[in-house]
Amino acid sequence: MSRLPKIKHVRAFVVKNDGSGGGADYHDQGDGHWIDDHIATPMAKYPEYRQSRRSFGINVLGTLVVEIEAENGVVGFAVTTGGEPAAYIVEKHLARFLEGRDPSEVEKIWDQMYFSTQYYGRKGLVVNAISGVDLALWDLLGRLRQEPVFAMLGGPVRDELTFYATGARPDKAKELGFIGGKMPLHHGPAEGEEGLRKNLAELEAMRNACGDDFWLMFDCWMALDLNYATRLAHEAHKLGLKWIEEALSPDDYWGYQALKKNAPKGMLVTTGEHEATRWGFRMLLEMECCDIIQPDVGWCGGVTELIKISAMADAKGVLMIPHGSSVYSYHFVVTRHNSPFAEFLMMAPGADEVVPMFHPQLIGEPVPVNGKLKVPDAPGFGVELNRDIALHRPYAR
Incomplete structure (x- = not known):
């Protein structure tokens, strides 16, 4: 007792x-930050909301x-x-x-x-x-x-975490030791064929800068329709894109099912950042909507719910790579075999240096060094409130 x-x-x-x-x-940034620079969104069909995500209230x-x-x-x-x-x-x-x-x-x-x-x-x-x-x-x-949270979750299954980086400069992420770089997709369906060509040109430029062995991914932030997403996947596959992420509305389970079915062989379909609870992820898993689920532990129901989501994914043979969320996901990822690597959000305005994700609110927030991190073993999540x-x-x- x-x-x-x-x-x-x-x-x-x-x-x-x-x-x-x-x-x-973290979307509440000042002018000039990569995270708010003409990124494809569901609101991009309205020209007045295309340049900045803050313009339609992402930071309210x-x-x-x-x-x-x-x-x-x-x-x-x-x-x-x-x-x-x-x-x-x-x-x-x-x-x-x-x-x-x-x-x-x-x-x-x-x-x-x-x-x-x-x-x-x-x-x-x-x-x-x-x-x-x-x-x-x-x-x-x-x-x-x-005890650290990871000890209460069953203990670590690896000595340290390995990271890919999300940001506008995968070439800088490679220099900093990350295993891959996930780029924001800058142009959505409303920008037509020219936008599609620009997306592919950016991918090609980064492939040339990073070489063939570095992972490159597109974060589409719910911005696409099934036809556009399918075309993008097939064209980007020729340039070695590892995965296409959150291409459709999170409510369109049927669209994700079709996208996974129609994607090129070897191209991963990933989603779940804006999904919640075991029931939402059960839909994604049972309908075979994706190859990787990406719950955010701060949005999906917390650690208590993430345990259930992870177990379902593991039983289906699906990887679970949580969305960002710093120490709150690190403590979980280090304890699960079906979470072999983690995401790090590059919060420097130019996505060219490693800075703490939740600065200035957390004191002692760890960051990867050369793309790796040993989860601190201080009690709880190991950070203090500023x-x-x-x-x-x-x-x-």
Whole structure:
């Protein structure tokens, strides 16, 4: 029987961005950052929203910080996206399922958070909020037990993580020791044949710069239709593209099924960054929609749900390479055989140097050196919250 101190308080904060960018809402960057430079999106069919993702509001939510304090004063925390709306859900709805409870009851707490919000949740913002609470709970549990999260998940299956880099400069990623580079697709269907040619020309230039043995991938950010995605896959295959990622709307399971069926042999179809919970991933897996699933642990339901998603993928022989999310995915990836490598988001404006992904919110956030990283074995997720940033608790109780 657990003898851990009970949970005393749950608190939800938002971060007031000063315009310099950074943090869990990593799309909220200043002008000139590669992550906001004419990237293909579902909104690119409207010319006024084509140049910048911020123009249609990709950065409106901001960062959510969740703290969970035990009776003995130990505090676990986590950061994700969701901002003020998610803070409201955490404080006004989810906190009741934690305060006064044993922090080891992670399964029961998750179940109650999910099913109590199902009538207005199931995906998106509500599951982002649940994910933030779940991650903070795992962090608290690790601190109370004086164990890293990866130890509580069964222990590492490898000594260190190997990374590919996501950013606009795969050639720089190769110089920095990464095993591959995933580029944003810059032109979608609305830009016609000329846009398609530009996409392929960029891929060809990077292939020439990086050589034949370096992985190159396209991140399509839900921007394409089935016909365009199929054409892009076949043309890019000639240039050695390793995978085509999130080409279609996350709701179009049937489109993904057709894309995987029609893709060139050896070309991987990947998706799942904007999918949530075991039920969403069950659709992707049972319909054979993709070769790799890419849940974001801060959006899909947290570690508690990622365990279930990973097990389903493993049984199907499908790799699970979580989307970004820094230490929150590192602790999981290092414990799973079907997660043989990890993603690192290049958050430097020019995608030309390695900087911490969630800076300045996390203190002690590890980054890959020469494309590799040993997961820190400090308790919890092994990072601390930067108390010098402007935290605001909009729904204090």
